[in-house]
Amino acid sequence: MYSPKRRRAIIAATIGNLLEWYDFFAYGVLAITMAKLFFPARNEVTSLLLALATYGGGVAMRPVGAVVLGLYADRVGRKASLCLAMYLMGLGTALIAFAPTYESIGVAAPLLILFGRLLQGFSGAGELGSATALLVEIAPPNRRGVYASFNAASQQIGFVLAAIVVMTVNLAMTPAQIESWGWRLPFMLGLAIVPIGIYIRSQVQEPDLFLTKQQEQKSGLAGAAIRTRRPLLLAVGILSLYVVAGNIVFVYMPTFAVRKLGLPSSGALLATIVATCVMIVCTLVAATISDRVGRKPLLLFASATYALITYPAYMVVTASPSVQMLMLVQSTLAVLNAIYIGPLMSTLAELFATALRATAVALAYGLTVMVGALSPALATWLIDFTGDTRAPAFAVVATSLLSSFALVQFRDRYREPLA
Numbered sequence: 001m002y003s004p005k006r007r008r009a010i011i012a013a014t015i016g017n018l019l020e021w022y023d024f025f026a027y028g029v030l031a032i033t034m035a036k037l038f039f040p041a042r043n044e045v046t047s048l049l050l051a052l053a054t055y056g057g058g059v060a061m062r063p064v065g066a067v068v069l070g071l072y073a074d075r076v077g078r079k080a081s082l083c084l085a086m087y088l089m090g091l092g093t094a095l096i097a098f099a100p101t102y103e104s105i106g107v108a109a110p111l112l113i114l115f116g117r118l119l120q121g122f123s124g125a126g127e128l129g130s131a132t133a134l135l136v137e138i139a140p141p142n143r144r145g146v147y148a149s150f151n152a153a154s155q156q157i158g159f160v161l162a163a164i165v166v167m168t169v170n171l172a173m174t175p176a177q178i179e180s181w182g183w184r185l186p187f188m189l190g191l192a193i194v195p196i197g198i199y200i201r202s203q204v205q206e207p208d209l210f211l212t213k214q215q216e217q218k219s220g221l222a223g224a225a226i227r228t229r230r231p232l233l234l235a236v237g238i239l240s241l242y243v244v245a246g247n248i249v250f251v252y253m254p255t256f257a258v259r260k261l262g263l264p265s266s267g268a269l270l271a272t273i274v275a276t277c278v279m280i281v282c283t284l285v286a287a288t289i290s291d292r293v294g295r296k297p298l299l300l301f302a303s304a305t306y307a308l309i310t311y312p313a314y315m316v317v318t319a320s321p322s323v324q325m326l327m328l329v330q331s332t333l334a335v336l337n338a339i340y341i342g343p344l345m346s347t348l349a350e351l352f353a354t355a356l357r358a359t360a361v362a363l364a365y366g367l368t369v370m371v372g373a374l375s376p377a378l379a380t381w382l383i384d385f386t387g388d389t390r391a392p393a394f395a396v397v398a399t400s401l402l403s404s405f406a407l408v409q410f411r412d413r414y415r416e417p418l419a
Helices: 004-029 031-038 044-075 078-097 108-138 141-172 175-182 184-202 208-227 229-251 253-259 265-293 296-319 323-350 354-372 375-386 392-409
Strands: none
Touching: 004 031, 004 078, 004 108, 004 141, 004 184, 004 229, 004 253, 031 108, 031 175, 031 253, 044 078, 044 108, 044 354, 078 108, 078 184, 108 141, 108 208, 108 323, 108 354, 141 175, 141 184, 141 265, 141 323, 175 184, 208 354, 229 253, 229 265, 229 296, 229 323, 229 354, 229 375, 229 392, 253 265, 253 323, 253 375, 265 296, 265 323, 296 323, 296 392, 323 354, 375 392
C-alpha cells in the first residue's frame, strides 16, 4: 500500500506542515509572554490583542505566497516549491527565535516579529497547496482521502509537539526565566527541524500524474483558471469552519483557560495535548471512512453539529472550570473537528484540475486564513466587548453555518479520477 516512493513523498509533504503549525501554535500559546516582551501597552487586553493580531498578521502574505509558490509548484514542480517553502519558513522562525525584545531595541522588536510572521505566512500558504497536491497525486485512486489526511494530521502533531514543549518550559522554569530567555526554546527547537525537512524534500520524486499533465498545463492554464473560479469560492466557504474552529478551540483555548477560567497554564496545555491526540487518531479514521462513503456526508454532519453544540460546550466549561472539564470539552470538540478535517484536504484537491491544483488549494486556504487566524484576537475582543466569556462560540457557530451553505452547493468527486 505504501511503497518506498510513496512513504518518502508522505514524509516530505507533511514535515513542512508540521513545522508551520508547530511555530504557529507555539506563538499562540506564548501570546501572553510575547505581549509583555514585544507589545507593551498600558492596558493588558490591548497588549494581548496586539500580540494576537501579529499572530494573525502573517495571513496578510498568505494570498501572495499562495499565488507565487502555488504557480511555482504547478509550473516547475511540487518538489521545488516545497523546498523553497521550507527555506522561507526557517528564515521566519529564526527571526522570531533570535529577535531582541522591545526593552532592548524598542519599536524594531515587534517589527522583527511581524516580519518573521509575514515570512511564515508567505511560505505556509504555498506549503499547504503543494503538499496537498503531492499527496493526492501519488495516492491510489481509492485512498486519496487517507493520503491527504496525513497533511491534516501533521498539523495536529505540530500542535501536540508545541504544546508539550511549551508545557515543559512552563514546568521547568520560573516565570522570570521564561520571560528572560525560556520563551525562545520552542522556536529554536522548531528551527532544528528545517535542515531535516530540506534534505528529505530534496530526495522526493514528482508524481507521475503531474509529469504526465505538465505539457498540457502550459497550454491550458488560462482555461483552467476560468474554470477554477466557482470551485475556489466553494473551497473558501468549506475551509471557513476549519480555520475558525481550529484557531478558537485549540490555538486560543489555552490563553482563554488561563485568563478567563483561572486555570494553570500547564493544565490548559495538557487538556489541549490530550484533545489533539484524540483528533489525530479520529482524523485518519474519518478520512478512511470518506474513501468509502464520500466526503460530503461527513463534512455536513460535522458542520451542522458544530452549530448546535459549540455554545453549550462553552457554557459547560465556564460553569465548571477545571482542567478535567476543559479536557472533556476539548476532546469532544476534537472528535467533531476530526470528522470535518479527515475528508477536507482530499475534498479541496478534488475540486481542482492538476493544472492549477497547488495554486487553487493554496489560494483558497490563504484567503480563508486571513479571517481565521485573526479569530483569537476576535475572541479576545468579543469577550471584552460583550462581557460574556462564552462569546468566542458565536464566531464558530457563524462560520459553521457559512460552511454548511457551501457544502450544500458542493458536488462530491471522491469516486472520480483526478483531472
